[in-house]
Amino acid sequence: MVIVFKPGAPEENKAKMRSNLESKGFQINEINGVNMTIFGIIGDTSTLDINMLRIDDAVDKVMRVQEPFKRANRMFHPQDSVINVGGVEIGGRKIQVIAGPCSVETQEQVTDIAKSIKLGGASMLRGGAFKPRTSPYSFQGLKEVGLEYLKGAKKETGLPIVTEIMSPYMIERFVEDVDLIQVGARNMQNFELLKELGKTNKPILLKRGLAATIEEWLMAAEYIMSEGNENVILCERGIRTFETYTRNTLDVSAIPAVKKLSHLPVVVDPSHAAGLWWMVEPLAKAAVAVGADGLLTEVHNNPEAALCDGAQSLRPERFARLMGELKGIARIVGRDM
Amino acid sequence: MVIVFKPGAPEENKAKMRSNLESKGFQINEINGVNMTIFGIIGDTSTLDINMLRIDDAVDKVMRVQEPFKRANRMFHPQDSVINVGGVEIGGRKIQVIAGPCSVETQEQVTDIAKSIKLGGASMLRGGAFKPRTSPYSFQGLKEVGLEYLKGAKKETGLPIVTEIMSPYMIERFVEDVDLIQVGARNMQNFELLKELGKTNKPILLKRGLAATIEEWLMAAEYIMSEGNENVILCERGIRTFETYTRNTLDVSAIPAVKKLSHLPVVVDPSHAAGLWWMVEPLAKAAVAVGADGLLTEVHNNPEAALCDGAQSLRPERFARLMGELKGIARIVGRDM
């Protein structure tokens, strides 16, 4: 960490800062420039609150040098993490595709879709049972019944299940029934939920918050990991920007950024990013080209009748065709699919 | 709601859409322009999923005409709501000031601060017991012990208590001990928490999410209100933008916007918005000038030693002086303080 003092900062303030930091076990390396003094702080600064150092009126700037995340940091874990989700490995050479309906609606619907996505090449089944909706008046999911339908579809197809958790009350049930527990964008900084999930050993799919920086996203992963659960898979699903033509802006740059900063796998959800079905295909191709470890795609056998988000769902035939093209791109970027 | 069809949209698609909507009890009013057809949908469209209507390839645009919130909507409740928080009324002519430390640290600290802010003119005491922190390695608050200290300070001063809830597990305890339960920006769309708070009758202070539109914020209020609890106070605390000089960008325009759209009271938290103590004073003045119903300000008797966010805390003397100026501005804009 680097502390920059204002020009003419009183010696007294610098001395106070120095003794304060030294008392906490840090070592100070001082630089005296023309207009200002800089303290380089040596030690594990991840516990230091950057804002506290800024209070002193003599301080001009405080800048972090080391990333504040540790367990998620590639610096201390150079190899890619490969996470095993019910027998399917994410983060290795093979790009995994998670597909399924936005909402679980009936046993028949979810089983049918599960069969067709399996045929199309998907390796996991997603489906919403508990649905976070902007409006309390919108359909909120089939809840426990939805979980049962997902389990039914898994029984038929063998595909591991991915579904979103919204409440800590449900953790026990999810640990039992679900293979990959999704934390939605709106709950990315629901720290209580993250900490409790950190106490399980289930793989967690951590979606990026709508306005979360890459660093905050990795810090949210750190919340889970610091409790002992290192099975975290990150998911980029679009960020909020000024552009309104698409629902969100898919941040493809986040993929190489995360791969550089962290050893955790990162997948892309092109369906939620755009909110427009005709954009899902080009964005899925971009995601594979840019280096994602997997995709999360909405597939529905009857989008017009879907209870939610039909607008962004692919039909099974389109999905199968898309998978063919994605495989070609995967090969070119040195991956299997 | 208005549906715009693409030029040359097949009659068949329009007919299907019409019969679909009519079967749900809506009335359709059709406009035929030069290049396109428009359906005006008459009925209570708040239950209609706008995205579902967009799936049909013949549809160009779907636009909502009525706001999707009802109970929070001023249209159906023209008078300002005045919320009673432990005897203190927010939303009326008097601008209320909620002040206190970012974190509760000791009984002495919080009681001392409570006394001095009461002297300065504040009418409620805020203090964090459960702290949402970006890093799992930062101080997370004194938790239940912090609540006890707040109660101690209330006993001494009579000031109602405002503190943040982070988990549904704590609701019962908060309902007992806290006068105004704060939902933080990160939990603005933690719908499970909102719904459970909606089942209580405690006043809720709902902070705006970092990247929440005004409409989404009011929809979050609607989650609480739709469960029966209409005691919602909104709090603007800065939004995330590209500007990095300030921690967030205080959106003062949101105050008149909310007052126009909704009958709920809205307060401003200038401390979190800027993250810089020297900016709190001018922003507090701007908030009163622009029409806020209250302020939420961090005050600490020893900012340099604060366990969190000292950088944005005012000292009691400054707070008292600021209150004097704020009263002057309040008078000019037709309010008491």
Added chain:
Amino acid sequence: MVIVFKPGAPEENKAKMRSNLESKGFQINEINGVNMTIFGIIGDTSTLDINMLRIDDAVDKVMRVQEPFKRANRMFHPQDSVINVGGVEIGGRKIQVIAGPCSVETQEQVTDIAKSIKLGGASMLRGGAFKPRTSPYSFQGLKEVGLEYLKGAKKETGLPIVTEIMSPYMIERFVEDVDLIQVGARNMQNFELLKELGKTNKPILLKRGLAATIEEWLMAAEYIMSEGNENVILCERGIRTFETYTRNTLDVSAIPAVKKLSHLPVVVDPSHAAGLWWMVEPLAKAAVAVGADGLLTEVHNNPEAALCDGAQSLRPERFARLMGELKGIARIVGRDM
């Protein structure tokens, strides 16, 4: 265009609005719902100022139905436009690559780079002669001398030249010397410059402004086209968001969006978007996968010594290798390269 009146809007205001619009030749189709009245306006509304209609206190909302751009609109020009730049066609089946140094430095440098990118498969040479820099104290380009060096490199290699214009004073010179005149992001709404370029018949490369919506970008193209010059090529180069890890956020969704809304070709500049050389390759692949008609990439034979933006330049060897992979992806998405 659709005008929504407030509930209880006086008949007088509606009548005034009606007669005002009818006097301008528009036809009004009125819908009367439960809580509000809607006017559907039929006619060419692209000349109507949407803000003017909002002044009337009885008006709740005004929504545009038709896109405000005409010449750039695919609705009126369904075929893709193919623009001829000095013999190279952009917008057709072949994806074109424009490469070269950020800044022109010496005759030798630019000729060397031109030769190596030609060998690598690029079809046009880019290089900055007039450089827009955030700081007046940074290197501003070789200006006219830079243009001469670019011409020298063209003479040697036959590659058409792409370079940025910053001032209307230079238009005559650019029309003579340059094959594709670039308008930078900062000048996207320099309407005087756009209008003057619209009076030439030179191909224009119009970069998207940092905070320009897709609609504003197409309206900027419309400024050029409305003066008679329909040779506009759009260039996505990243938008400004809250994320600071990358310099800008490459908006890959903008490519399919533009292809749907407009017939104009659209290319991607992955170098400026990220500002990090190691991100250029994955982003270039994403751009080809998502459907771009071309790429604009910085290549430098000695990045460490570059006078600007070396941080985002590829070395010729890397560029050649990247081209190989891009060709593979192009084939899969049905394009040549």
Added chain:
Amino acid sequence: MVIVFKPGAPEENKAKMRSNLESKGFQINEINGVNMTIFGIIGDTSTLDINMLRIDDAVDKVMRVQEPFKRANRMFHPQDSVINVGGVEIGGRKIQVIAGPCSVETQEQVTDIAKSIKLGGASMLRGGAFKPRTSPYSFQGLKEVGLEYLKGAKKETGLPIVTEIMSPYMIERFVEDVDLIQVGARNMQNFELLKELGKTNKPILLKRGLAATIEEWLMAAEYIMSEGNENVILCERGIRTFETYTRNTLDVSAIPAVKKLSHLPVVVDPSHAAGLWWMVEPLAKAAVAVGADGLLTEVHNNPEAALCDGAQSLRPERFARLMGELKGIARIVGRDM
């Protein structure tokens, strides 16, 4: 400036960087921490290109310590600058109000408005003659004729004239006729225009770009000042964010930020920020409360018939009433008006 090397950075790279910087006259102060090495660079780093230093693969981060602006920097010019505009001083104790119509329409219109705003307490007249419009099909202003009408109004009232320049071709004419030359938000980084204006000695009103950081805005001022013209007045007019309820988001925090960083005066344009007339009044009050040196407000005697932006214009009566309230707030924050 501070350079942070990656852990395990080769000594060779550090040595090369050191000799490169020393050869440019900088002094290096090296810190060796547990995981990394830091170089503190001493000297005038405003000429160093931060991106160039990032190319070296051994470099992890480069951070600027000193602000890159010099002439605009309060550090080197602690006193507030007071700019004389045709006899009216901006930046001193008195808050100045610039008012007038969005567009100049007729001699009578502008003279009438000038008279009424003078009566209301405004000290300068604004009015658009050359109008930057998103659409080429919207009214573009009366141009030279508009300038003549402004001069006519000045003759009658004595109020100095403020109007926007869009092209370097017009500078000579503007220097002759206009008292305060406005550079619009879209041209904030039209560096050619800025440099030419820097060669005059006319006061310049520099609006903040839609997506400009405070630092970029001050660097744009620096472009003008570095050419010799130090008469720059900054104008905050709203930034682009994700919120769409208001046209832009007025960044009131920018006012205290600019006052801290720079000695230049800063005024606020509440009319363009919101784009809604009923929001102009509360935002104007907030602007005065937060410390602005002046206001720029649209006033029109017949908003419904205005040729542009009527939606955000105040009627003269409302303006006069508003001025009364603003004076009260000014007094409280220690200013005259």
